[in-house]
Amino acid sequence: MKNKIISLIKKALQTCVQKELLPAVNLSYIEVEIPGTPSHGDYATNVALILASPSQQNPRKIAEIIQANLIDAEKIIEKTQIAGPGFLNFFIKDDIWRKSLQNIEKQKEKYGLINIGGGKKVQVEFVSANPTGPLHIGHARGAVVGDVITNLLTAAGYKVSKEYYINDAGNQMNNLGKSVLLRYRELLGEKIEFPETCYRGDYIKEIAGDIIKKEGNKYLTAIKEEETIRYFTSFAGRIILDEIMKDLMDFGVIFDEYFSEKKLYDNNGVTKLLESLKKKGFVYSDGETLWFKTTAFDDEKDRVVIRKNGEPTYFAADIAYHQNKFSRGFETIIDIWGADHHGYMPRLFAGIQALGHDKNSLKIILVQLVNLLRDGTPVAMSTRLGEFVTLREVLDEVGKDAARYNFLMRRSDSHLDFDLELAKRQVSENPVYYVQYAHARICSILNMARERGISLPRYADIETALLNEPEEKVLIKLMARFPEIIEGAAKTLEPHRIAFYLNELAGVFHSYYNRNKVISENGTLTAARLLLVKTIGIVLLNALKILGVSAPEKM
RNA sequence: GCGCCUGUAGCUCAGCUGGAUAGAGCAACGGACUUCUAAUCCGUGGGCCGAGAGUUCGAAUCCCUCCAGGCGCACCA
Numbered sequence: 001m002k003n004k005i006i007s008l009i010k011k012a013l014q015t016c017v018q019k020e021l022l023p024a025v026n027l028s029y030i031e032v033e034i035p036g037t038p039s040h041g042d043y044a045t046n047v048a049l050i051l052a053s054p055s056q057q058n059p060r061k062i063a064e065i066i067q068a069n070l071i072d073a074e075k076i077i078e079k080t081q082i083a084g085p086g087f088l089n090f091f092i093k094d095d096i097w098r099k100s101l102q103n104i105e106k107q108k109e110k111y112g113l114i115n116i117g118g119g120k121k122v123q124v125e126f127v128s129a130n131p132t133g134p135l136h137i138g139h140a141r142g143a144v145v146g147d148v149i150t151n152l153l154t155a156a157g158y159k160v161s162k163e164y165y166i167n168d169a170g171n172q173m174n175n176l177g178k179s180v181l182l183r184y185r186e187l188l189g190e191k192i193e194f195p196e197t198c199y200r201g202d203y204i205k206e207i208a209g210d211i212i213k214k215e216g217n218k219y220l221t222a223i224k225e226e227e228t229i230r231y232f233t234s235f236a237g238r239i240i241l242d243e244i245m246k247d248l249m250d251f252g253v254i255f256d257e258y259f260s261e262k263k264l265y266d267n268n269g270v271t272k273l274l275e276s277l278k279k280k281g282f283v284y285s286d287g288e289t290l291w292f293k294t295t296a297f298d299d300e301k302d303r304v305v306i307r308k309n310g311e312p313t314y315f316a317a318d319i320a321y322h323q324n325k326f327s328r329g330f331e332t333i334i335d336i337w338g339a340d341h342h343g344y345m346p347r348l349f350a351g352i353q354a355l356g357h358d359k360n361s362l363k364i365i366l367v368q369l370v371n372l373l374r375d376g377t378p379v380a381m382s383t384r385l386g387e388f389v390t391l392r393e394v395l396d397e398v399g400k401d402a403a404r405y406n407f408l409m410r411r412s413d414s415h416l417d418f419d420l421e422l423a424k425r426q427v428s429e430n431p432v433y434y435v436q437y438a439h440a441r442i443c444s445i446l447n448m449a450r451e452r453g454i455s456l457p458r459y460a461d462i463e464t465a466l467l468n469e470p471e472e473k474v475l476i477k478l479m480a481r482f483p484e485i486i487e488g489a490a491k492t493l494e495p496h497r498i499a500f501y502l503n504e505l506a507g508v509f510h511s512y513y514n515r516n517k518v519i520s521e522n523g524t525l526t527a528a529r530l531l532l533v534k535t536i537g538i539v540l541l542n543a544l545k546i547l548g549v550s551a552p553e554k555m
Numbered sequence: 556g557c558g559c560c561u562g563u564a565g566c567u568c569a570g571c572u573g574g575a576u577a578g579a580g581c582a583a584c585g586g587a588c589u590u591c592u593a594a595u596c597c598g599u600g601g602g603c604c605g606a607g608a609g610u611u612c613g614a615a616u617c618c619c620u621c622c623a624g625g626c627g628c629a630c631c632a
Contacts, residue, residue, distance in 0.1 A: 035574090036575075036577090037575075040575070170631075172632060300558085306630085318632095338626095341627085343558075346558095368560070415561055416567095428594070430594095431580065434594075437592080449591080492572085500569060500570095511597085514597080518591060533591095554592085
């Protein structure tokens with residue numbers, strides 16, 4: 001609908017220019033917005049205000065000229081008006097709005113899907129926690145944002161792949177193996193000293209116990225400690241990664257691909273890439289270490305890729321990783337990071353540009369950190385110290401739907417205090433139930449109709465003009481705008497817009513429900529309202545699906 | 556010190572890439588179940604949009620300067 005209005009205005013402007021009523025001004029786009037107050041119409045444009053200064057005319061005068069040259073070929077406009085400083089307001093005919101119900105009925109679960117993506121391949125990489133411990137509440141936020149951005153882009157016509165990058169090659173993993181080995185010795189009666197760099201969580205002891213159960217004490221006498229640590233690392237990493245995957249699955253997040261950092265080192269992949277960058281002049285040696293010239297692309301200093309001790313840095317592997325992503329044919333890659341990594345951005349952008357990729361082909365979404373509280377007092381979170389609230393605990397105590405919605409009600413860059421006690425107390429008043437309840441109510445109405453032997457009407461059979469209550473009109477317009485909401489959310493990568501839309505739609509429905517009977521003595525009115533309610537159910541379901549939140553039929 | 560994010564009702568947050576009279580939810584108060592589900596609805600109160608200056612027809616939104624909080628500033632990941 002919005003696009004129709006835009007093209008109407010475009011055509012009118014062209015005619016005006018041809019008739020030399022207005023000078024030819026190159027507008028990058030026509031802004032059409034939905035006014036806040038209904039008396040300002042369904043859509044409004046400010047083009048006249050924009051054109052005022054270049055054409056040196058009164059904006060209201062310009063609006064009049066445009067208005068006079070509008071050609072409403074499809075006869076969708078009830079009226080237009082000029083208001084305020086020079087807005088041109090459009091009122092769409094009620095009948096045209098009502099026809100959108102037919103669309104919803106016809107497209108059902110596909111209603112809302114659009115094709116701005118044109119099947120382009122996009123990759124979204126998120127969570128990517130190294131498997132040194134269970135996922136905690138901070139990871140949960142990133143997981144939901146990544147998952148829903150994927151759903152949004154899919155709904156918008158992109159071909160999207162979800163990927164988890166397993167950082168299984170660095171120091172942290174080595175510390176994990178060391179930690180398990182120490183606990184292993186401890187469990188077998190040795191006295192140990194536990195260094196600060198090691199992981200203290202109880203799960204470490206459990207894993208050590210597993211190894212004892214499985215293989216006894218044979219590693220006590222092993223001579224090559226390095227080899228033992230390597231083995232313990234991979235043993236523990238595998239167990240922890242399994243747990244992570246299970247937690248994520250119960251959180252509704254399933255990845256298409258798990259990519260191991262180690263794989264990048266196969267066939268000297270990282271070294272070869274650095275060699276080729278050296279030839280291009282982006283990598284240089286100072287005799288001891290190898291540097292990447294990120295300052296060539298606006299980073300504040302150059303970065304080390306091969307350390308003095310000969311080991312490649314995380315950054316070196318990451319360049320190789322992103323090169324790998326592009327080589328798999330993704331046109332756009334989206335990385336979702338915790339905001340504490342923001343300082344790393346210029347480096348990575350420099351990296352991909354050195355590889356010859358456009359800066360805009362990489363998008364980095366920063367998800368602000370979650371500040372964990374318990375009854376108002378901050379709880380320090382540290383995987384290393386074993387102090388954290390796990391995703392598993394949140395899932396068990398708050399539930400998947402409520403937990404997901406809790407994160408989705410906020411912009412990604414808003415700082416978030418997560419009070420576990422408060423969250424538990426608020427389980428029953430979480431906005432998610434407000435929306436789900438609307439869906440359940442609708443199912444209940446439709447069931448009641450069936451029980452009374454009323455067959456569900458089809459659009460072709462109803463008298464749409466009976467849907468004339470103010471709330472009915474609002475509901476229809478809201479539903480008609482659902483595809484525009486998806487478009488906006490997908491373009492800006494802002495999942496929270498869907499949650500706010502859902503709250504609004506559910507709110508108007510609840511209000512309507514309390515004021516009007518759907519099933520009544522009046523058969524034709526009942527039919528019309530049943531169809532309306534049925535389509536609301538479809539939109540609620542489709543939107544909830546994008547958020548990965550269930551739509552129960554009973555509550 | 557430098558960089559990024561944030562600052563909107565008592566609390567939690569929206570505000571559609573500069574629009575018309577700044578909005579929800581929670582909390583407070585007062586109402587509505589003989590009804591298709593009261594996990595709902597209706598009503599009331601509540602604001603110097605952190606502060607100051609600027610850009611223009613028009614600013615919560617853009618520029619600059621401060622203030623406050625968070626996070627970064629590795630040959631860690």
